[in-house]
Amino acid sequence: MTSKASHIAPLAWQIGTIAALLALWQWSALTHPAPYLPRLENIAAGYVRLWHGDLLYSAIIPSLYRLAIGFAIAVIAGSVIGLALGYLRGLEPWTRPVLEYLRFIPAVAILPAALLLFGPTDTMRIFVIAFGSVFPVLLAAIDGARRVDLTLIDVARVNGLSVVERLVRVILPAALPSIFAGVRIALSIALVMMVISELIAADNGLGYYILRSQRLFQTANVYAGVLTIGTIGLTLTLALLAVENHVLAWHRGWRGLSNAGRTA
């Protein structure tokens, strides 16, 4: 299935589908003029405006800043705490019930509490993003650390590695495939929380831009904002996959080989 034709055909279909959807939208907008159905060129103009000049600094940059900080906190804190909890099994009986309970709280539900706690600030929004996206990373890291082969830990001990060295040189790399799976889920949650946190008591950011455009009946700008969030989500996901493919090249080969062994 690696022949060129098998790759080109689906790509042509993908482009075709997108073109068809856009054509359908434009046809609807032209035949049924309505405020909620702006024409494509207006949406495109709004989209381009968002990425240039003032709007870039008042909408996109603030959103990306909060997303970056909140997501980074989630990934780092989730990995570090998760690896420690997963490796130091003695801690698990104390932490497990709390984690199992917290993970079922939708991050949206803590938004009012976060607003009370931090006020309508960047800190509040970053907190909500981090809170929402930390659990997939944390649980994946715990799981990854617990599944590290004990023989590898014996090898590390025989070679005189301290507990911290074992965590960094053995547990972390062994758990990385699991952590990356958690990080992918966390990224989509972080995007959701970024938008939602900017719908409340905000004066900048993409969420705020969409909300304000809606209140001003600038429908084309609403859709331009939505498409911008989609662009950011897609770009970040592709970047994450590129990093993952680079860092986990060994894992694909290793897993691919053991899968091949199983089917043989």
Next chain:
Amino acid sequence: MPAGQHEDRGSDMSDSILIMDSVSKAYSASAPILKGVSFKQEPGEFLAVVGPSGCGKTTMLRCIASLMQPDEGAVLHRGLQFDNPPPWLSIVFQDYNRSLFPWLSVRQNVAFGLRDLRSADRDERVRNALIAVHLEHAADLYPWQLSGGMQQRCALARSIVVQPSLLLLDEPFASVDAQTRIDLQDMVMEICKTMSLSALLVTHDIDEAVFMADKVVVLSTRPARVVEEITIDLPRPRDQLVTKESPEFLRLRHHVYTLVRQQAKTNAVETLTERL
């Protein structure tokens, strides 16, 4: 047991690479694994430990490596006790596909235990270890790209690169095919000779034990104790055909085999008596 108690047993005690002094270990009161295991290993000696399967050989090895502490008795190296896995000791584990780091290349796996060294020295030692196990051409491959025998050679290189005084081998040839096993046996004996290394081989393969070792320690069924120590004075270098066909080899093999079989039978009778 305080170290002072061992001093009056003669000055040669402090030269021994390994002394197992009445080592006992139990996971619970009703499940003793080792019961007063005692033996001694001199520098340069190749020692093999055999016993019925499940008799506690791996537990004994973990006690020796300090991956586990014995409940009673002491493990001594040159007359001294130790609490953590010591730098003068390394292990080759049975499961090569579980003991190599899949995210490190062969070279990085071998270099894993080398620290506090200048990178030039480290590279030199890794290269020599890889040459010793004939893996220098595969240095940049990953373990999962190698055959089973090559993976176990990689694990062997990682163990000898730290220049240990004692090499522990935990059934290292149990997971490879017969031809590879023979090649690995010859390779390990060659390496031990050139590096003047003491080796302690735990195995369930009696032929292997008699063929490779200077001394075979036979363990009883669980809880394990030493049944007999047999000196193997077959001439070296040993040859897979010549040595294994010699009358002396066959006599020793017969003797060890009988001992292990007796253990298995005794165990069956004891279990039966207990149940009755």
